[in-house]
Amino acid sequence: MNMHTFIDFIMGEMVIVSFVIFIAGTCGRLLWTFIHINKTENFIFSYLSFKYSLRSILAWLTPFLPVSSRKKPFFYSISYTFHILLFIVPIFLLSHITLFEEYLNWSWISINDTSADILTIIVILCTLFFVTRRVVVKEVKYITRTSDFVFIIIASLPFITGFLAYHQLFAYKIIMIAHVISGEIMLILIPFTRFFHMFIAPIIRAYTGSEFGNVRGAKDW
Amino acid sequence: MQETSTKDSETDTKVIDEGVEKGLKGLTPEKIELVINQVLKNETGARLKLYIDTCMRCSLCADACSFFLSNDRAPEFSPAGKVKQTLHEMIRLKGKVSKDTLRNIVRIAHTECNVCKRCSMYCPFGIDIAYMILLVRRICHKLEITPLYIQDTVNSHAATMNQMWVKEDEWIDTLQWQEEDAREEFENLRIPLDKDGADIMYSVIAPEPKFQAGLIYQSAVIHHAADINWTMPSFPGWDNSNMAMFTGDYEISGRIAKAHYEAATKLHVKKIVMGECGHAFRSVFDVGNRWMGWAMPPVDVIHAIEFYHYLLTSGRIKIKDKFKETVTLHDPCNISRGRGLHDKARELVDMLCESFIEMTPNKEHNYCCGAGGGAINCGPPWKINRMVNNREKADQIKRTGAKVLIAPCHNCHSGLEDILHYYDQDMEVKFFGDLIFNAMDKTIYKGGE
Amino acid sequence: MKRYLLIIIIIFGISSIVLSNQQSVIDRSVFKNPQRSSALFNHDDHNEKAELEDCAICHHVYEDKKLVEGESSEDDSCSSCHTLKRTEKNIISIRTAFHKRCKRCHFKVSKGPVLCGECHIK
Ligand code: HEM
Numbered sequence: 001m002n003m004h005t006f007i008d009f010i011m012g013e014m015v016i017v018s019f020v021i022f023i024a025g026t027c028g029r030l031l032w033t034f035i036h037i038n039k040t041e042n043f044i045f046s047y048l049s050f051k052y053s054l055r056s057i058l059a060w061l062t063p064f065l066p067v068s069s070r071k072k073p074f075f076y077s078i079s080y081t082f083h084i085l086l087f088i089v090p091i092f093l094l095s096h097i098t099l100f101e102e103y104l105n106w107s108w109i110s111i112n113d114t115s116a117d118i119l120t121i122i123v124i125l126c127t128l129f130f131v132t133r134r135v136v137v138k139e140v141k142y143i144t145r146t147s148d149f150v151f152i153i154i155a156s157l158p159f160i161t162g163f164l165a166y167h168q169l170f171a172y173k174i175i176m177i178a179h180v181i182s183g184e185i186m187l188i189l190i191p192f193t194r195f196f197h198m199f200i201a202p203i204i205r206a207y208t209g210s211e212f213g214n215v216r217g218a219k220d221w
Numbered sequence: 222m223q224e225t226s227t228k229d230s231e232t233d234t235k236v237i238d239e240g241v242e243k244g245l246k247g248l249t250p251e252k253i254e255l256v257i258n259q260v261l262k263n264e265t266g267a268r269l270k271l272y273i274d275t276c277m278r279c280s281l282c283a284d285a286c287s288f289f290l291s292n293d294r295a296p297e298f299s300p301a302g303k304v305k306q307t308l309h310e311m312i313r314l315k316g317k318v319s320k321d322t323l324r325n326i327v328r329i330a331h332t333e334c335n336v337c338k339r340c341s342m343y344c345p346f347g348i349d350i351a352y353m354i355l356l357v358r359r360i361c362h363k364l365e366i367t368p369l370y371i372q373d374t375v376n377s378h379a380a381t382m383n384q385m386w387v388k389e390d391e392w393i394d395t396l397q398w399q400e401e402d403a404r405e406e407f408e409n410l411r412i413p414l415d416k417d418g419a420d421i422m423y424s425v426i427a428p429e430p431k432f433q434a435g436l437i438y439q440s441a442v443i444h445h446a447a448d449i450n451w452t453m454p455s456f457p458g459w460d461n462s463n464m465a466m467f468t469g470d471y472e473i474s475g476r477i478a479k480a481h482y483e484a485a486t487k488l489h490v491k492k493i494v495m496g497e498c499g500h501a502f503r504s505v506f507d508v509g510n511r512w513m514g515w516a517m518p519p520v521d522v523i524h525a526i527e528f529y530h531y532l533l534t535s536g537r538i539k540i541k542d543k544f545k546e547t548v549t550l551h552d553p554c555n556i557s558r559g560r561g562l563h564d565k566a567r568e569l570v571d572m573l574c575e576s577f578i579e580m581t582p583n584k585e586h587n588y589c590c591g592a593g594g595g596a597i598n599c600g601p602p603w604k605i606n607r608m609v610n611n612r613e614k615a616d617q618i619k620r621t622g623a624k625v626l627i628a629p630c631h632n633c634h635s636g637l638e639d640i641l642h643y644y645d646q647d648m649e650v651k652f653f654g655d656l657i658f659n660a661m662d663k664t665i666y667k668g669g670e
Numbered sequence: 671m672k673r674y675l676l677i678i679i680i681i682f683g684i685s686s687i688v689l690s691n692q693q694s695v696i697d698r699s700v701f702k703n704p705q706r707s708s709a710l711f712n713h714d715d716h717n718e719k720a721e722l723e724d725c726a727i728c729h730h731v732y733e734d735k736k737l738v739e740g741e742s743s744e745d746d747s748c749s750s751c752h753t754l755k756r757t758e759k760n761i762i763s764i765r766t767a768f769h770k771r772c773k774r775c776h777f778k779v780s781k782g783p784v785l786c787g788e789c790h791i792k
Pocket residue numbers: 079080083086130148151152155186195197198199201202277279345346
């Protein structure tokens with residue numbers, strides 16, 4: 001396979017394959033989760049309350065409403081920033097939109113390249129913070145496993161390679177290819193690793209929120 | 222912390238508990254593996270899997286735990302750290318856990334976590350660590366390595382349907398004795414036993430007839446003065462406490478809750494009013510009904526705080542002299558985080574006391590008294606550890622500077638008295654019942670007035 | 671593989687210096703707020719190397735969204751049809767037109783730049 005066909009593949013078919021695996025995997029695992037709940041602990045459904053689920057989820061989405069976040073404002077600021085940028089930067093990046101338009105003739109509003117560059121640096125710094133914390137803070141270190149570092153690295157690779165590629169530092173072509181592939185790997189891994197926490201978070205929150213709110217008449221934040 | 226420097230400041234991990242040792246002796250590696258895997262496979266489901274798969278190991282839950290804070294932030298005491306040492310270990314080793322590890326696991330699950338659920342409010346996902354610790358206790362129960370003293374209370378439950386080996390005639394005698402005493406103050410006062418169709422069944426925990434019969438006297442006076450149509454069962458089911466819930470002996474726990482509800486239905490009462498106890502409330506209101514297959518309690522279950530609140534706001538009880546000294550309030554986990562009664566409790570304090578000072582953190586965010594979740598019931602071998610693990614609560618109370626501490630829960634009461642004594646704090650612990658009894662106008666309520 | 675890449679990079683490096691000396695870049699004045707440097711392009715060198723004879727391959731004419739055979743448009747600027755934004759009449763924006771024009775061919779013949787930074791040199 002020559003270089004051009006390879007690049008064509010990873011920027012074309014492979015993107016589609018990744019999205020299909022991501023979406024199908026996500027739907028599949030969510031479906032399996034609900035079937036599993038239904039099979040093993042279906043009482044959970046009788047406790048779920050729409051009102052209290054929503055109350056809990058919204059409370060925890062509001063920055064610095066939960067006492068937990070007020071006790072650790074520094075950590076939560078970084079975590080909120082990281083999680084928001086994780087979506088904002090790739091979705092509203094001009095280069096990504098440009099590619100999307102080339103393939104599907106569809107585009108949307110973008111952020112300019114300089115801002116995107118700064119935001120990317122912020123994301124990378126956030127991941128550095130997470131790694132440092134795992135080494136330095138003893139209660140975090142105590143429960144950290146190797147996979148936690150691998151996990152953060154996988155999440156940060158698309159940003160690191162993206163940053164290098166944008167600035168055309170080092171071997172541009174290799175880095176560019178690494179960028180595309182690391183992004184695809186992350187997308188593919190979401191349904192099969194703890195990245196899936198993004199989809200499970202509202203489910204656990206809903207249950208805990210319902211138990212606290214509906215049964216016990218208490219707040220859970 | 223000058224005062225505490227003479228005290229033990231480290232948890233002793235070498236405590237010997239006879240019950241645990243005896244149980245361990247009888248175990249073989251095959252039995253350990255079999256039991257652990259049986260429970261993990263047959264008694265858990267989606268919830269555990271989601272909790273385990275989703276925990277990001279961020280340790281945001283650590284700061285929630287008073288054990289962690291009391292032990293100078295030692296990571297072994299953080300909620301996720303405790304799960305790591307117990308449940309994770311069992312899962313990781315696929316049940317092939319050594320006896321030494323099991324000894325460690327029992328200590329952590331039974332004496333280093335109050336299953337207070339405070340950490341669920343600090344985990345961004347809302348992961349229920351207490352559930353996982355209770356699951357570990359369930360496994361310990363099935364391995365028959367539950368600490369001696371708490372197992373004894375469970376045995377008592379199993380044999381007598383009450384926690385304290387109180388015999389049936391002893392129970393009835395005690396009630397009649399309190400009734401007799403009270404009749405010297407109030408002629409016509411009755412403690413009506415087995416009164417069919419009464420509005421309220423009043424239930425207490427077994428330590429009341431055993432050691433604190435005066436509390437029954439007090440509530441009889443309160444009921445009488447408020448002209449409440451009430452009753453107490455003379456037969457098993459009168460004790461609302463439930464230690465089996467905390468040892469993972471769900472079968473016994475279910476029997477206890479069932480006896481309690483059945484007493485209420487046999488007597489055709491409209492409501493169950495429970496005395497000032499937290500764990501008992503959790504066992505009847507939240508846990509027992511589920512074991513029997515009811516999403517919510519089949520009979521209205523009211524905690525004493527709600528009941529007293531009603532008596533005072535409806536005018537059935539009038540307060541003559543408010544309590545003068547400055548009081549502070551301890552929110553018991555199982556009725557604040559467990560039932561949201563903290564606001565009503567504050568209104569009660571307002572109606573009863575002249576001067577009130579908040580303890581922080583409070584309401585849903587209170588720290589456990591350190592005795593809850595069965596910790597105090599693990600008995601004398603663990604007492605010093607309990608004191609060490611409870612330093613944060615002692616400091617919190619000390620910061621209020623109040624002279625009187627209201628604790629509307631039996632467990633909290635005993636636990637707080639222990640730490641106040643241990644950390645040399647001169648403070649009196651009181652129930653709401655004590656305050657009402659002393660402050661109330663002891664004339665009998667006449668409807669329509 | 672590595673050596674192959676290294677050679678390519680060196681060639682691109684050198685050629686980019688050579689090319690930029692000639693200032694052979696795409697005229698990007700149509701873009702209001704361009705985010706990247708002008709793409710490298712030297713019309714005559716490119717066509718010579720690519721052995722292109724037919725102007726209409728790039729300078730095509732479309733009417734009613736159909737290609738008009740045998741006609742070419744080298745006297746018009748690309749942006750006279752491909753406006754900045756997609757419209758009813760022009761379904762391909764100027765940005766996409768440029769990108770597709772170059773990359774499609776390059777992929778097809780397995781030659782020439784296809785990655786962002788290969789044309790938009792920092
Ligand atoms: C959209 C819903 C999401 C929610 C609610 C969520 C929630 C959380 C929470 C509660 C934590 C643990 C504490 C923290 O670090 O803040 C966490 C950590 C993390 N999340 Fe997410 N997340 C979401 C999406 C994502 C996505 C899409 C990714 C990346 C693909 C991601 C990557 C990470 C990483 C790398 C950490 C680890 C931080 C560390 O190791 O300390 N998250 N997330």
